[in-house]
Amino acid sequence: MLVISGKEVSAAVRQTIAEEVKEFKSETGVTPGLAVVMVGDNPASAVYVRNKHKACAEVGMYSEVHTLPASTTEEELLALLRQMNENPALHGILVQLPLPKHINEERVIANISPEKDVDAFHAQNVGKIMIGNYSFLPCTPAGVMELLDYYGIDPAGKNCVVVGRSNIVGKPQALLMLERNATVTVCHSRTKDLASFTKDADILVVAIGRPKFITADMVKPGAVVIDVGINRMEDGKLCGDADYEAISEIASAMTPVPGGVGPMTITMLLKNTLTAAKNFQKK
Ligand code: GUN
Numbered sequence: 293m294l295v296i297s298g299k300e301v302s303a304a305v306r307q308t309i310a311e312e313v314k315e316f317k318s319e320t321g322v323t324p325g326l327a328v329v330m331v332g333d334n335p336a337s338a339v340y341v342r343n344k345h346k347a348c349a350e351v352g353m354y355s356e357v358h359t360l361p362a363s364t365t366e367e368e369l370l371a372l373l374r375q376m377n378e379n380p381a382l383h384g385i386l387v388q389l390p391l392p393k394h395i396n397e398e399r400v401i402a403n404i405s406p407e408k409d410v411d412a413f414h415a416q417n418v419g420k421i422m423i424g425n426y427s428f429l430p431c432t433p434a435g436v437m438e439l440l441d442y443y444g445i446d447p448a449g450k451n452c453v454v455v456g457r458s459n460i461v462g463k464p465q466a467l468l469m470l471e472r473n474a475t476v477t478v479c480h481s482r483t484k485d486l487a488s489f490t491k492d493a494d495i496l497v498v499a500i501g502r503p504k505f506i507t508a509d510m511v512k513p514g515a516v517v518i519d520v521g522i523n524r525m526e527d528g529k530l531c532g533d534a535d536y537e538a539i540s541e542i543a544s545a546m547t548p549v550p551g552g553v554g555p556m557t558i559t560m561l562l563k564n565t566l567t568a569a570k571n572f573q574k575k
Contacts (some may be wrong), residue, residue, distance in 0.1 A: 294443065294545035296518070298435070301442045302555035309562050310351040316569065317352065324569035325354035326384040326410065326561075327376050331369060331395065332362035336524070337388045340558075344386070347558045353565060354381065366395045370403050377405040383572055384410035384565035389460070407571060410564035413459070421464060424471060427571060428564045433465040435556025436497060436518050437472070443545065445495070445516055447474035453493035455479045455486070455506070455533075461499040461520055469495070486510070498533040508538035517546040520553050 317323055326348055330341045341357055348355035358372065369387075376385050385408045391397050401409075406416040412428040420426040429437075440447060452474035456462035466478045479489050481500075490496055490510040498506050499520035511517060511534075521533030532549030540546055547553055 293540050293543055296439050296443055296516075296545050296547040296552060298439060298547060298553055298555045299551045301439055302559045304442075305438065305556075305559050306347070306351055306562065309559070309566060312566060313352040316566065316573075320573050322569060322573060323352070323354045323381075324384075324565050325356075325382045326386065326565045327356050327358065327379075327382045328386050328388065329358045329360065329369070329372065329376075330388040331360045331364050332392045334388075334390065336522075337390075341388055344558055344561060347562055348565070351562055353562065356382075362392050364392075364395075366399065369395060369400060373400070373403050377403075377408065380572075382408065383569040384408055384561075386411050386561065408568060410561055410568055412464075412564070418459075418464075421467060427567055429468065429560070430460060430464045431557045431560040431564065432461050432499075432520060432553060433468050434560040434563075435553055436465060436520070437468050438556060438560065439518070439547065439553070440495075440516075445545065447472040447495060450474050450494035451477070451492055452495040452497065453477045453479060453489050454497045454499070455490065456497075456499035456501075456520070458499065465497055465499065465520075469497075496534075500533050502533055503531050504533070504535040506534035506539070508535060508542055511539050511542060513542045514544045515542075517543045518553065519547050519549055522549060522554055 328341050328344050330337055345355050345357050376382050385404050401413045406414045409417050412430040447469050452469040454462050454466045457480045466476045470476045487510045491512050495516045497518040503523040519532035519534045523531050530550050
């Protein structure tokens with residue numbers, strides 16, 4: 293079985309991004325800049341935010357991390373976003389989700405300038421993706437497509453089953469697969485007889501956040517399995533939404549956790565930040 297290594301693909305793509313950043317800086321004198329905002333102290337979010345900051349530095353981008361207390365009001369957060377929207381040193385703005393319950397995520401996302409929305413969560417960017425004319429793609433689904441492309445796995449004409457329908461992964465993933473001419477099925481918690489769908493998948497993308505939920509008997513022999521889940525087990529180890537050990541016996545290709553989709557998400561964020569900086573330069 294082919295191990296789809298996000299670690300390897302990430303390193304290659306980040307190398308290219310680093311070269312492009314260098315070139316962009318020398319041509320324009322501008323350093324692409326990203327602001328990452330985290331509210332509260334979700335430990336998983338803290339790890340992601342730290343990794344995003346580190347990744348920016350590694351490709352020569354500027355980044356700033358704003359860690360706000362869980363007691364931050366929505367108005368305070370919106371005021372910070374207004375400043376960031378106006379700040380010419382920042383080309384990308386990312387508010388790490390989830391936010392504390394007293395803050396309305398939809399309203400927050402709506403108040404990020406669409407030109408700086410490197411997550412592609414703003415309704416304007418989502419709409420552009422829907423009609424196939426976009427600047428940014430959401431980082432995780434874009435990372436999945438980059439992995440497939442790198443290994444020469446063409447979704448065209450294949451049965452692609454996406455398990456999960458979140459705005460961050462499942463829904464946009466289905467759209468990107470559709471755009472690449474796959475026949476797409478989206479399954480979710482209310483799907484009846486899930487296995488009957490997953491067993492039909494040539495490409496199975498799982499993004500539900502339940503450890504080892506997809507078992508080998510749910511996978512068609514020879515399928516490509518993309519596991520977006522990152523779950524922390526009681527022993528502290530990470531595992532995906534699919535049972536890697538068992539499925540790797542029958543799949544033709546599969547992403548491990550960690551080292552699969554995870555590193556690609558941040559890589560696509562870097563790519564979007566560079567794109568945003570270039571777009572501002574063109575204005
Ligand atoms: N939380 C989990 N994934 C993401 C992501 O891609 N972007 C943001 N902003 N928050 C997340």
